[in-house]
Amino acid sequence: MELLEQRILSEGRVKPGGILKVDSFLNHQIDPQLLYEMALELKRLYAGEGVNKIFTIEASGIAIASLAGFVFGCPVVFAKKSKTKNISDALYSVEVESFTHGNTNTVVVSKEYLHPEDRVLIVDDFLATGAALVGLKALVEQAGGTVVGAGIAIEKEFQGGGNLLRRQGMRIESLAKIASMSDDGLEFCR
Amino acid sequence: MELLEQRILSEGRVKPGGILKVDSFLNHQIDPQLLYEMALELKRLYAGEGVNKIFTIEASGIAIASLAGFVFGCPVVFAKKSKTKNISDALYSVEVESFTHGNTNTVVVSKEYLHPEDRVLIVDDFLATGAALVGLKALVEQAGGTVVGAGIAIEKEFQGGGNLLRRQGMRIESLAKIASMSDDGLEFCR
Numbered sequence: 001m002e003l004l005e006q007r008i009l010s011e012g013r014v015k016p017g018g019i020l021k022v023d024s025f026l027n028h029q030i031d032p033q034l035l036y037e038m039a040l041e042l043k044r045l046y047a048g049e050g051v052n053k054i055f056t057i058e059a060s061g062i063a064i065a066s067l068a069g070f071v072f073g074c075p076v077v078f079a080k081k082s083k084t085k086n087i088s089d090a091l092y093s094v095e096v097e098s099f100t101h102g103n104t105n106t107v108v109v110s111k112e113y114l115h116p117e118d119r120v121l122i123v124d125d126f127l128a129t130g131a132a133l134v135g136l137k138a139l140v141e142q143a144g145g146t147v148v149g150a151g152i153a154i155e156k157e158f159q160g161g162g163n164l165l166r167r168q169g170m171r172i173e174s175l176a177k178i179a180s181m182s183d184d185g186l187e188f189c190r
Numbered sequence: 191m192e193l194l195e196q197r198i199l200s201e202g203r204v205k206p207g208g209i210l211k212v213d214s215f216l217n218h219q220i221d222p223q224l225l226y227e228m229a230l231e232l233k234r235l236y237a238g239e240g241v242n243k244i245f246t247i248e249a250s251g252i253a254i255a256s257l258a259g260f261v262f263g264c265p266v267v268f269a270k271k272s273k274t275k276n277i278s279d280a281l282y283s284v285e286v287e288s289f290t291h292g293n294t295n296t297v298v299v300s301k302e303y304l305h306p307e308d309r310v311l312i313v314d315d316f317l318a319t320g321a322a323l324v325g326l327k328a329l330v331e332q333a334g335g336t337v338v339g340a341g342i343a344i345e346k347e348f349q350g351g352g353n354l355l356r357r358q359g360m361r362i363e364s365l366a367k368i369a370s371m372s373d374d375g376l377e378f379c380r
Contacts, residue, residue, distance in 0.1 A: 029303040030266045032259035058249035063266070066256040069222035076253070077219045113219040 001041050001175040005188055007034060008154065014181050018128075018159065026153060027060035027125050035064050038175055039071040042121070042151040045173045049148045051121045053077060055114070055140060057096075057107060057132055061124040064153055068123050077113045079139060081105040092142040096135035107135050114143035127152040127174060130161025137170070149173060156181070157189050191231055191365040194343065195378055197224065204371050208318075208349065216343060217250035217315050225254050228365055229261040232311070232341040235363045239338045241311045243267060245304070245330060247286075247297060247322055251314040254343055258313050267303045269329060271295040282332040286325035297325050304333035317342040317364060320351025327360070339363060346371070347379050 013021045025031040054076040056065035062078050069076035082105065090111040097104045114120070122136045133150055140147050149171030155162045157177045166172055177189040203211040215221040244266040246255035252268050259266035272295065280301040287294045304310075312326045323340055330337050339361030345352045347367045356362055367379040 023300060024302070028267065028270070028300055030256065030259065030268075032256055032266055033263065035256065036260055059252060059268070059270075060248075062249060062252040063256040063268075066220065066222055066225065066253040067260065069220065070226055070257065070260075073223065075215075075219050076222055078249070078253075080218070080249075110213060110218055112214070 001038065003034065003037055004153065004176045007031075008176055008178075008186070012186070014183060014186060018156070018181065020154065020156070020178070020181060020186070022154065027063075030063045032063075032067065035067040036071070038064060038153060039067040041175060042068055042123070042173065043071050046121055046148060046151070049121075050119045051148050053114075053118045053120045053145075054123050055079070055109075055120045055136055056123045057081070057136060060126075064125055065123040068121070068151065072121070075113075077109060079107045079109045079136060081107055092139045094135045094138045094142075097129075097131045107132075107139070109139050111143065114140060114145055116144035118143065118145035119148050120145050121148050122150040123152075124150070125153045127155040127162050127172070128159040130165050133161065133165060133170075133172075151175075154178065191228065193224065193227055194366045197221075198344065198366055198368075198376070202376070204373060204376060208346070208371065210344065210346065210368070210371060210376070212344065217253075220253045222253075222257065225257040226261070228254060228343060229257040231365060232258055232313070232363065233261050236311055236338060236341065239311075240309045241338050243304075243308045243310045243335075244313050245269070245299075245310045245326055246313045247271070247326060250316075254315055255313040258311070258341065262311070265303075267299060269297045269299045269326060271297055282329045284325045284328045284332075287319075287321045297329070299329050301333065304330060304335055306334035308333065308335035309338050310335050311338050312340040313342075314340070315343045317345040317352050317362070318349040320355050323351070323355060323360075323362075341365075344368065 011024045054069045057079045091108040096107045152174040155174035179189040201214045244259045247269045281298040286297045342364040345364035369379045
């Protein structure tokens with residue numbers, strides 16, 4: 001998606017350890033108009049798939065998922081990274097390793113909000129190793145629901161998670177796919 | 191706001207310890223169409239105030255803030271609850287006590303995303319003791335910016351935080367204000 005690639009080129013910064021900072025428009029400050037355009041593109045890509053739920057993980061996935069839910073006209077559910085007083089005891093649960101934060105989280109979702117009849121689009125800001133995506137997919141499957149596919153803002157294709165999951169048959173649409181990244185800049189997949 | 195009050199009455203559940211669960215449409219599953227209507231109402235309430243930034247705190251404030259940013263046509267910034275690898279070292283920082291989670295968090299925001307010229311609307315899903323709001327206001331003031339006011343989904347008025355801040359001169363608009371809450375139900379302020 002040209003608009004997103006341009007923003008990554010103009011505002012993204014490559015940091016040591018394979019981290020791409022896009023804090024200025026995607027995950028600290030966010031540009032809701034850009035996210036709305038991205039949501040429209042996901043809607044176009046998944047037209048006719050009967051998506052009736054958007055699923056993401058807190059925290060930075062929530063912004064793009066909220067705009068996606070608005071555009072798709074369906075509820076958004078976000079999995080939570082730990083059990084808090086505000087969540088019921090009836091939970092689906094999975095362990096997810098975080099590449100960004102270097103730790104492992106128990107990720108949970110209330111059984112009330114995922115069902116066998118759900119046709120779920122998983123939405124997230126980044127796809128790297130795929131750990132979060134595998135975890136979210138497992139939660140939908142625990143509920144007996146169907147994962148229609150994933151809609152990702154930025155895939156770090158060189159980290160392999162996306163292609164591994166595609167080889168396993170999962171549909172993944174990434175709005176920007178980065179082929180390589182170094183101190184000198186980055187290149188998109190063509 | 192009638193639409194929000196109706197949803198609270200039909201789907202909200204009062205839990206021990208002064209907790210109101212609205213997981214089905216506000217902070218676990220979210221209804222983006224409702225949030226969009228709420229954002230339109232905030233835009234109406236703060237018309238002419240020159241709001242040029244929406245500010246919230248992760249995680250559950252992000253959804254409503256994203257729709258608010260979309261409707262206001264301005265960037266959204268969300269403060270983060272701990273320092274992670276993905277945030278720069280130049281931060282504004284404040285301590286915030288969480289009523290919901292029963293702990294204290296260091297809440298930070300990058301200095302890049304709050305500025306003296308900012309006219310900030312603070313948006314959040316809940317207002318109870320006001321601790322989060324005080325913290326977010328302090329962060330804006332550290333940056334030299336102006337807090338135009340706050341736009342809250344649900345204020346638990348009986349916990350006093352909102353009225354304390356109003357007496358100190360802060361404008362706070364809450365889309366639903368709960369006067370009292372018990373096992374038998376809840377009443378809104380009239």
